Amino acid sequence: xxxxxxxxxxxxxxxxxxxxxxxxxxxxxxxxxxxxxxxxxxxxxxxxxxxxxxxxxxxxxxxxxxxxxxxxxxxxxxxxxxxxxxxxxxxxxxxxxxxxxxxxxxxxxxxxxxxxxx
Numbered sequence: 001x002x003x004x005x006x007x008x009x010x011x012x013x014x015x016x017x018x019x020x021x022x023x024x025x026x027x028x029x030x031x032x033x034x035x036x037x038x039x040x041x042x043x044x045x046x047x048x049x050x051x052x053x054x055x056x057x058x059x060x061x062x063x064x065x066x067x068x069x070x071x072x073x074x075x076x077x078x079x080x081x082x083x084x085x086x087x088x089x090x091x092x093x094x095x096x097x098x099x100x101x102x103x104x105x106x107x108x109x110x111x112x113x114x115x116x117x118x
Contacts, residue, residue, distance in 0.1 A: 004108035008091055010034060010080070011068030012042040018070060021089040025110070027103055029092035032069065036082035038089075039065060046082060071110065074099045 006025050009018040019042060021034065031052070046063030053059055063082040068075055071091075076098045083090075096102070101110040 006071065006091060006110060008089070009068075009070040010038070010042060010044075011070060011075075013044060013067050013077075015068050015075075017042060018068070023089035023091040025091050025096075025103060027093045027096065029090050030094055031064070031079060031081045031090075032092045032095040033062075033081040033083040033087055033090040035085050035087055035089075036063070037085060039067070039080065039082055042067065044080070050081070052081065069095050069099070071099055071101065074101070 004025055005022050007020055008023045009020050011018040019038065021038070023032070044065040044067040046065050048064045049061055050064050051059050052062055064079050065082065066077055066079055069078050069080070076095070078095045078098050096110070100113050100115060102113045104111045
């Protein structure tokens, strides 16, 4: 699958301020990730710590918080990983599913999906 980037907005927990980021859309990543300093600037605080498996097989511990993510006109409160300062922002599967968005690979874009109760 080809990787592509999408502008996303991350808001503080109260939703009063948003900052824009260009994120790598990565359905292979469970969680969305931003540099920890960017999240702290928005007053996002960690509420949990997770062990995360990396593509190279290593496992690392990272803080996780909850805050607003907005893409186009859709917005949700979702979990987000406090990444290293060098980390590229990542839009992961958990956030995409919460926003009811799917990846349309040939056109490198996000498309709306339907909610299912089956």
